[in-house]
Amino acid sequence: METFELLLHGFSVALQPTNLMWALVGSVLGTAIGILPGIGPALTIALLLPVTTALAPTSAFIMFAGILYGAMYGGSTTSILLNTPGEAGSMMTALEGNKMARAGRGAAALATAAIGSFVAGTIATLALTFAAPAVAELAFYFKPTDYFAITALAFCSVAVVMGTSRTRGFVSLFLGIAIGVIGIDTMTGQPRLTFGNMQLLRGIALTVVLVSLFAVGEILYVASRYRSTPGVMAPIKGQLWMTKQDFARSWKPWLRGTAIGFPMGALPGSGSEIPTMLSYTLERKLTKHPEEFGKGAIEGVAGPEAANNAAAAGILVPLLTLGLPTSATAAVLLAAFQNYGLQPGPFLFTSNPALIWGLIASLYVGNVMLLVLNLPLVGIWVQLLRIPRPQLYAGILVFAMIGVWGLAGSWMDLTIMLVVGLAGYVMRVYDFPIAPVLIGLILGPMAETQLRTALAAGQGNPMVLVSTPLSAILLTLAVLLLALPILLKRLRANA
Amino acid sequence: MSTDGNNTTEGGSQAAAPASPRPYWIGVGLMAMGAVWLYAGFGLPQGARYAAVGPGLFVTLAGAGLLVLGAILVLQIWRGESFEAQDAEDADGATKMDKRAFLTALVAVALPIGTMGPLGMPFTATLSFMLVANAFGSRRWWLDLICGLVLACAAWFLFKQLGLQLGRFFPPLGV
Amino acid sequence: MKFSKTLAALAMTAALGTGAASAQVNVMLPANPGGGWDGTGRQAFQALNDAGIYTGGVNFTNTGGAGGTVGLAEFLGTSTGQPDALAVFGAITVGAIKLNNSPINLAEFRPVARLTAEYLVIAVAADSPYNTLADLVAGIKADPGAAALGGGSAGGVDHISLALLAQAGDIPVADLNYIPQTSGAETVTAIVNGTLVAGVSGTSEFAQFAEQGRIKLLGVTSAERRPNLPDVPTFHEAGYDVEMANWRGILAAPGAPDDNYAMWVENFTKLSQSDAWKAVLAAQGWEDYFLAGDEFGAFIAEETERQGQILKDAGLVN
DSSP: OHHHHHHHHHHHHHTSHHHHHHHHHHHHHHHHHHHSTTOOHHHHHHHHGGGGGTSOHHHHHHHHHHHHHHHHHHHHHHHHHHSOOSSGGGHHHHHHHHHHIIIIIHHHHHHHHHHHHHHHHHHHHHHHHHHHHHHHHHTTTOOHHHHHHHHHHHHHHHHHHSSSOHHHHHHHHHHHHHHHTOEEOTTTOOEESOTTOGGGGGOOOHHHHHIIIIIIHHHHHHHHTBOOSOOOOOOOOSOSSOOHHHHHHHHHHHHHHHHHHHHHHHSTTOTTHHHHHHHHHHHHHHOSOGGGTTSOOTHHHHHHHHHHHHHHHHTHHHHHHHOOOOSHHHHHHHHHHHHTTOOOSHHHHHHOHHHHHHHHHHHHHHHHHHHHHHTTTHHHHGGGGGSOHHHHHHHHHHHHHHHHHHHHOOHHHHHHHHHHHHHHHHHHHTTOOSHHHHHHHHHHHHHHHHHHHHHHHTTTOGGGGGOSHHHHHHHHHHHHHHHHHHHHHHHHHHO | OTTGGGHHHHHHHHHHSOSSOOOHHHHHHHHHHHHHHHHHHHTSOOOOTTTSOOTHHHHHHHHHHHHHHHHHHHHHHHTTOOOOOOOBTTBOTTSOOOHHHHHHHHHHHHHHHHHHHHHOHHHHHHHHHHHHHHHTTOOOHHHHHHHHHHHHHHHHHHHHHTTOOOOOSOGGGTO | OHHHHHHHHHHHHHHHOTTOOOOSEEEEEOSOTTSHHHHHHHHHHHHHHHTTSOOSOEEEEEOOOGGGHHHHHHHHHHHTTOSSEEEEEEHHHHHHHHHTTOSOOGGGSEEEEEEEEEEEEEEEETTOSOOSHHHHHHHHHHOGGGSEEEESSTTSHHHHHHHHHHHHTTOOGGGOEEEEOSSHHHHHHHHHTTSOSEEEEEHHHHHHHHHTTSEEEEEEOSSSOOTTOTTSOBTTTTTOOOOOEEEEEEEEOTTOOHHHHHHHHHHHHHHHHSHHHHHHHHHHTOEEEEEEHHHHHHHHHHHHHHHHHHHHHTTSOO
């Protein structure tokens, strides 16, 4: 029952007028960037990181949480009405949602997406509320070898699952790891790959890589292959609300999507694409109206949308309790914590309960706000898409350069922006997945530190790496993930 | 990444023959990058008193990984692996590359390296804004100038207020 | 030229409203926003303003990385010979310069004032067999490799205090199995889950965890027991002649004009006696560790010598 009291205290923090205002700012910003192409939640929070010098931590995190959730709401709107997902997590929504919109059932699709997001967001936040303190205690049992095994498994799964081929997945991953080793080695203080440059000593900031790969790479790519005829927007017409039957067909997918999304979000490297894909496949299998799939089945919107929001809450569990970032957004949030000199982990729950519980409570508040912002106002939001593309992309570049320059006022960072931005362009042209670069950059240094800590504490005995049951299981899984497809191929070839 | 200088020309040949691009240079570039990392890795201590692995290990691993992956990629390209450009919102992977637009946008990204310090952020941002808008086909430069200037100044003041270090407004005038 | 500049500035200020006022003192904070150095710099200037000692504009620059050496190198480049250019630094910078082979020489800068300090404590897990510092040192001596020790970055004050403790206890410094941790909270986690046998961090970081009963504090690096930790013996009491403080201070640019430098030394001397600063110290839990001007310069030289020697003994630098 202690949790309940802490949560109540959290609400007293989240409901203060200033914090409510920041939650609103975050929700509005989040919805907007979810709708606009080219910018996602990770990028937006990265660009806003420097405001941490001016804002109190609680307010800043409440705003960031609003952006995180809001982007999930906003992304579905464009998927449904325009068939262009603003977020990777909304790709599945476009499949059925846009068909529904074209059949004149756009309002119902938007409603099931928004209500599904709300239901999933609220249930997942509840799960976060009660799971987090328990998971936090795990930090005292997890050893460096366990963390190393988690990162190793994340590497293998990301490289194998994402992208068109495993080679290209691993190329992206290793690029990230290679960038991650630049700078001072935290364990010994030795400079690595700095080529005598002082500015490279502090390493290449995640923000710079994120902004360059996503915003700059995207601008260069879209500029070179610009399709000036914009997508056709399906009008919102027909019946304006979900029918009884729509509800009856939606509530189970909402719950199943939540059940898939929340735990998947908590796993490193799964992002929001995999849970939404799983949810879509599951709904397609379970539906009583298989003939409607591909032509606008409401289950295909309800499930993935719920999964996508639940995953957003899921990433907060390992982040807040273990300090373990499982996605780019989580990594940027971790950087925000570190800007305040805070280390997410079990101690944050005791040393700074107002922040943690205020943040969790604000997720409930934000969900309600977003439902209100999105359901009746959807017509206003889509007006954002009328911003002419030339000025929109130009504006994105302006914010990208502010984010990079504002970090340290260093021309070196701007040079890195150009080089990594070009790399992002090349990766788009030749179809290399982008996300593994970030996973390598985020988890690479962590894997290295944990590996070396585990080995040092075990006096160099490599057996220490499988000394706990968890590490043994996870490393076995990682090896299986790599070897299984090859083995299967061999077996098939022999048969 | 170390071969980024090549990519515009290669991107051009890709546009000329979009059916089956053979981007050997990517594989070779990855191998070159791997070699740099490997070299740096070997220059660092591989061991440590108790940890058995030192600061050089991950650098060496990253280098070796890139080298091997680059070689595999070259092999795959030789065997005819297909590389299709990704589709994005507002972009069509199948269309031909617009070199002029690409280069204009590239200049907009490269510009800040030289001008951000001496000419300040609002000026640089305005110029980059105009260039990108131009790359996307906007031909009303005066409108872009006004849009860019308003956006850049508003952003400068807002973020300055929020505590960002964006430098002076227009350094040549000392303000 | 000067006139036209002033005119332009006036015109711009008038045209653009507030916000563009040119700053009068430039302060380098060689750390990312939010950390101890950032706080020290910003709070000190806030207090200077509150006490009416210095009420002009302040322009802060955050350039983090490598124990402050990245920021100080930039400061050296942009501010040499300039008046009204100050930088925050601290005990960690001294070791970091040696460790990173940085070209910076602290003796080139003009020492303004040492402001605050935090003492360090050494802790073991609550269920550890070691109950005193002597037990712990004996345990490390028996098998240094098996006794993993942790704290902040390699060559930082935590590491150096452990190295000094080892020397005082006749353990070869190079034999210590020191594993750097990213934060005090990480160090506690590692102590509790058994990765580390003992860890070192600032008193304020460890005290709360000792209260929760997660860890036991075996010793503090101050000369006298701390008022807020009356039960924790000093290293001296336990028989080890070790004193170490994580201090923070202010430097002026190399070659700063004499009168301007003297003004800043005086400003900070006034600050150290002001109520505004005392309120900041109390609110932040910082120790007053004031020392100004040339005496501070002598102290920096001493620290450079002491830390350099111990890093050499630890095999971290040649």
